[in-house]
Amino acid sequence: MANRLRVDNGVIDKINDDSEKTDFYFFELHDVDKNDKLDGIELTNLFRNLDQSADLAALISRVDDSLREDDVDNDGWWLVASAKG
Ligand SMILES: [Ca+2]
Numbered sequence: 001m002a003n004r005l006r007v008d009n010g011v012i013d014k015i016n017d018d019s020e021k022t023d024f025y026f027f028e029l030h031d032v033d034k035n036d037k038l039d040g041i042e043l044t045n046l047f048r049n050l051d052q053s054a055d056l057a058a059l060i061s062r063v064d065d066s067l068r069e070d071d072v073d074n075d076g077w078w079l080v081a082s083a084k085g
Contacts, residue, residue, distance in 0.1 A: 032045075038077065044059050047062045
C-alpha cells in the first residue's frame with residue numbers, strides 16, 4: 001500500500017478501506033488512453049510506480065510475465081477489468 005500512496009496520495013487515501021476498489025483505481029490511473037486496457041508501456045509505468053528502484057530489465061520482465069499470465073485472449077493487452085478480481 002505504501003508504494004501506491006506515492007502515486008496519488010490524496011485520492012488513494014480516501015478509498016483505501018476497500019482494497020478491491022483501491023486496486024481497480026490504481027490500474028485505472030495507469031490506463032492513460034482510457035481504453036480499459038493496459039499496454040506494455042502503461043504496464044511498465046504501473047510497475048515503476050510500484051517499485052521505483054527496479055531497473056528497466058526488471059520492469060520489462062514483470063510486464064512480460066503479467067501479459068503471459070493475465071492476457072487471457074493473448075491480444076497483447078492487459079484488461080483493467082481483471083483488476084476487479
Ligand atoms: Ca490503455
